[in-house]
Amino acid sequence: xxxxxxxxxxxxDERSARHWNAxxxxxxxxxxxxxxxxxxxxxxxxxxxxTLRWLQGDRAAARRLYLEAHARAPGHIGVLLNLATLDGxxxxxxxxxxxxxxxxxxxxxxxxxxxxxxxxxxxxxxYANGWRHYEAGLFDASIRGLGPGFAAPPWDGGxxxxxxxxxxxxxxxxxxFVRYAERCRERxxxxxxxxxxxxxxxxxxxxxxxxxxxxxxxxxxxxHVPLMSLPHRFGTTLDTVPAPVPxxxxxxxxxxxCAGRSPDDALQVGxxxxxxxxxxxxxxxxxxxxxxSLRAMRPLLDVADVAGVAFLSLQTGAARGxxxxxxxxxAMVGVTDFADTAAVVDGLDLVITVDTAVAHLxxxxxxxxxxxxxxxxCWRWLRNRSxxxxxxxxxxFGQPSQGDWHDVVERVARELAALAAKRGAG
Numbered sequence: 001x002x003x004x005x006x007x008x009x010x011x012x013d014e015r016s017a018r019h020w021n022a023x024x025x026x027x028x029x030x031x032x033x034x035x036x037x038x039x040x041x042x043x044x045x046x047x048x049x050x051t052l053r054w055l056q057g058d059r060a061a062a063r064r065l066y067l068e069a070h071a072r073a074p075g076h077i078g079v080l081l082n083l084a085t086l087d088g089x090x091x092x093x094x095x096x097x098x099x100x101x102x103x104x105x106x107x108x109x110x111x112x113x114x115x116x117x118x119x120x121x122x123x124x125x126x127y128a129n130g131w132r133h134y135e136a137g138l139f140d141a142s143i144r145g146l147g148p149g150f151a152a153p154p155w156d157g158g159x160x161x162x163x164x165x166x167x168x169x170x171x172x173x174x175x176x177f178v179r180y181a182e183r184c185r186e187r188x189x190x191x192x193x194x195x196x197x198x199x200x201x202x203x204x205x206x207x208x209x210x211x212x213x214x215x216x217x218x219x220x221x222x223x224h225v226p227l228m229s230l231p232h233r234f235g236t237t238l239d240t241v242p243a244p245v246p247x248x249x250x251x252x253x254x255x256x257x258c259a260g261r262s263p264d265d266a267l268q269v270g271x272x273x274x275x276x277x278x279x280x281x282x283x284x285x286x287x288x289x290x291x292x293s294l295r296a297m298r299p300l301l302d303v304a305d306v307a308g309v310a311f312l313s314l315q316t317g318a319a320r321g322x323x324x325x326x327x328x329x330x331a332m333v334g335v336t337d338f339a340d341t342a343a344v345v346d347g348l349d350l351v352i353t354v355d356t357a358v359a360h361l362x363x364x365x366x367x368x369x370x371x372x373x374x375x376x377x378c379w380r381w382l383r384n385r386s387x388x389x390x391x392x393x394x395x396x397f398g399q400p401s402q403g404d405w406h407d408v409v410e411r412v413a414r415e416l417a418a419l420a421a422k423r424g425a426g
Contacts, residue, residue: 081099081113162189171338195212248364351368363391373399
């Protein structure tokens with residue numbers, strides 16, 4: 001029989017989960033702490049409390065709680081993976097891999113473990129293993145999302161008449177991997193992309209895509225494949241990334257409507273300081289880690305005071321409301337989809353952005369793009385590199401330490417001032 005205080009602890013833990021789901025992290029943390037007080041040896045409660053501390057930004061407390069949970073239950077896979085992520089965020093790749101390998105030794109077929117290992121392998125440039133392991137999570141809804149349940153069989157890489165490439169993750173992922181449509185056209189007579197409405201008009205302009213749609217009939221294709229499986233299908237390595245740009249283009253009519261938003265004689269610079277805010281708790285830390293505020297970008301805006309630079313905001317979402325400086329023009333007025341955004345980007349000399357879909361759009365269009373990246377950079381930007389094998393026109397400005405955006409923005413400001421001066425001298 002369960003002890004009364006254990007049952008009470010479970011009730012507090014359940015209450016904590018309800019507050020967490022409602023977005024009230026303070027109330028969730030208080031309930032989790034009460035559950036721990038009543039049942040301090042409960043490993044799940046320790047892990048839950050650690051995750052809440054993590055979400056609140058107290059990584060040191062989170063790590064202490066995870067280590068205590070690990071000491072009590074060395075085989076707890078979730079705790080091992082969370083410790084791997086914490087060390088990865090701090091830039092300690094070796095420690096992160098060590099935690100993952102402990103989990104792998106215990107449960108080598110656990111898709112969560114293989115998936116997490118794949119992300120670290122990809123970040124380190126080990127594409128041979130990374131893409132193979134990445135596939136392990138393909139049909140795990142908690143990792144990559146289930147496919148639309150197509151009746152047609154998956155594509156095996158062989159010849160076919162009508163091939164469907166389908167969007168499975170974010171906008172940026174689709175923009176990045178639609179490049180593989182060119183390779184697909186060598187084996188399929190017709191290539192169609194299934195994607196969100198916001199991307200259809202843009203992708204229809206890709207020369208390797210026959211059509212882009214946001215809905216499709218069950219008889220409209222013979223084979224299908226998720227876009228992010230294509231690097232594995234084609235055996236992509238760092239040396240064989242298909243990187244010719246541009247492969248996405250602005251519509252001339254839309255481009256004409258976007259002209260004249262800033263002085264023609266200035267260096268035209270687009271800015272994005274925050275990506276979309278996802279509601280799921282597991283994404284909140286990633287979003288908080290990659291996003292800045294417009295206030296944090298002030299050193300860039302200050303360049304406009306001494307150089308011929310015109311700033312245009314490409315920002316969407318709630319962060320768009322932060323625009324309160326006359327030195328930056330809101331260029332997203334009237335923009336409804338990525339084809340509109342491409343029309344704005346087409347008129348720019350440079351895009352400066354955090355890791356969000358606009359970085360991929362600018363890179364795919366062959367525009368110079370400077371990407372502000374957190375210390376635990378997304379796997380696609382690799383570790384300790386300032387260039388990108390995916391986008392020849394991209395530069396990556398990484399954090400020197402966790403959370404240090406000040407250094408990144410100052411470096412970018414100096415580079416921008418030098419670019420503007422060079423342009424003025426020319």
